[in-house]
Amino acid sequence: RIVYVNGAYKRYAEAAIHAEDRGFQFADAVYEVMEVRGGRLVDATRHLARLNRSLGALSISAPMSNGALLHIVGEVVRRNRVRDGLVYLQVTRGAGPRNFSFPGLEIFPTLVVLARSQRLGWADELAEHGIAVKTMPDNRWGRSDIKTVMLLPAVLAKDAAHSAGAHEAWFVDQSGAITEGASSNAWIVTPGGVLVTRPLDPRILPGVTRATVKDVAAAEGLKLEERAFTLAEAIGAREAFVTSATNTVMPVVSIDARQVGDGRPGPVVRRLRSRFHELAEISIV
Ligand code: PMP
Secondary structure (H helix, E strand, O other), rough: EEEEEEEEEEEEHOOOOOEEEEHHHOOOOEEEEEEOOOEEOOOOHHHHHHHHHHHOOOOHHHHHHHOHHHHHHHHHHOOOOOOOOEEEEEOOEEEEEOOOOOOOOOOOOOEEEEEEOOOOOOOHHHHHEEEEEEEEEEOOOOOOOOOOOOOOOHHHHHHHHHHOOOOOEEOOOOOOEEEOOOOEEEOOOOOOOOEEEEOOOOOOOOOOHHHHHHHHHHHHHOOEEEEOOHHHHHHHHEEEEEOOOOOEEEEEEEEOOOEEOOOOOOHHHHHHHHHHHHHHOOEEE
């Protein structure tokens, strides 16, 4: 397998990051994960827009133009012969003598791009039955809208969820409202058939899949309310689901071991899932 690191395509065994890279020492870095489907990129424009937003929020300079970045992404996809899978892209502030303060202008951002195959249909099989989620307090920092690699709270939350037999963790804020999943945005369908997801705020990531699912919902004529919802409302919902680039729309059939609806993926989530790739942007790379 081949990985792009700072200007060169390398075999994994030959690829290296500086020992004083600020991504490694301070999690001073941002990332993106994009779906690859049939050798094409899904929602690349929205992913690059969010990458630039994350970089801007942290005053990390963009390593190159979006066009140049897309070219590298395409090369990495081709060199790894990925038809279905994902692209992982990370930008760190760069390497320099360890110091909390930003280094001066002598620093250059580090760029890593890798691609991995994942069997098409893997997520479909999971979606047939749906997943269980487990809630826990949202103990992340106050800027979860920036896609940083500072992922330890999410790592620990996922591990706790897995230990409890669940597939995803849902974070709950101090007011008792669900913020989002450890690596997904959270949604419900009310007993009245209205889609509900939390409005964008600093506590959640502006999910690319969330944005595209809003487009799908509009195309389907579904009613959508962007507002916070509580655990109690989610358990009493008709349907629940999560969205993320790697799983698109994934039904949630139980929350904290309590069944949602009839415990099976419902019609709304199935419709959103089946239409997702018709409305997502698909680009040749
Ligand atoms: N929230 C968090 C915390 C995430 O890590 C992710 C996945 N990157 C998402 C939401 C979903 O975002 P997207 O649809 O862009 O993958």
